[in-house]
Amino acid sequence: MAARVSEWLDERLGWRKVWEAIFLRKVPKTNWYYTLGSAALFLAVNQIVTGILLTIYYVPTPDHAYDSVQFITGQVPAGWLIRGLHHWGASAMVILVGLHMLRVIVHGSYKYPREVTWFTGVFLLLAVIGFGFTGYLLPWDQKAFWATIVGTRIAAVTPLIGDWILRVMRGGDELSAVTLARFFGVHVWVLPAALLSLILVHLYLVIRIGISALPKRGE
């Protein structure tokens, strides 16, 4: 029965070819360092799932943001776990993406024909850092507030357009409700859309080109 259903679906969707291309493709001899990209991918899924769950109770306004985070941690069933997974997952993701990038550098996997895979990776790294920066403000506690004051001031030392960048980031001259709304919007809409599109292209290229073999002496 199951075989007939899968045959019926394959005739119409051609899913077997897609399955074979993704999961049954040939890979060269690899080692554990090659799993770092997949580990980052796993964490990206963790961040998306736990992030969506957090938005059920989180309120992005100066009046309620702090209390809503306290409520999530103290009152919501398993809220502490969901928040913890999201909080520590964020740090783990930065570390894993950094290590994945390092393995790509050490193996020379950024070279022809994987230049575009590398470029999408650079934007993925920027997206991950952007998630960290915008997410840090959301609990709206003292640490979040002052870290964002410092972070936006650092951006303000950019030559010529520094003041403009500061005002775009803060939504004015000072940190306010507008800043919180802006950071929240970027954190839950702009960056996830960018991350998912970039991951799609990144993985398409990894599958299309195939994974690079370990470099040999003299190569």
Ligand code: HEM
């Ligand atoms: C959210 C972040 C990222 C995810 C989820 C991700 C995911 C992956 C996966 C699953 C692979 C295949 C397995 C592997 O080589 O580990 C891969 C390969 C690759 N990644 Fe990433 N990656 C990310 C960030 C980056 C960054 C920051 C760079 C570099 C700037 C990068 C450059 C590459 C390159 C060049 C390959 C091809 C490696 C080869 O063919 O040997 N990636 N990535």
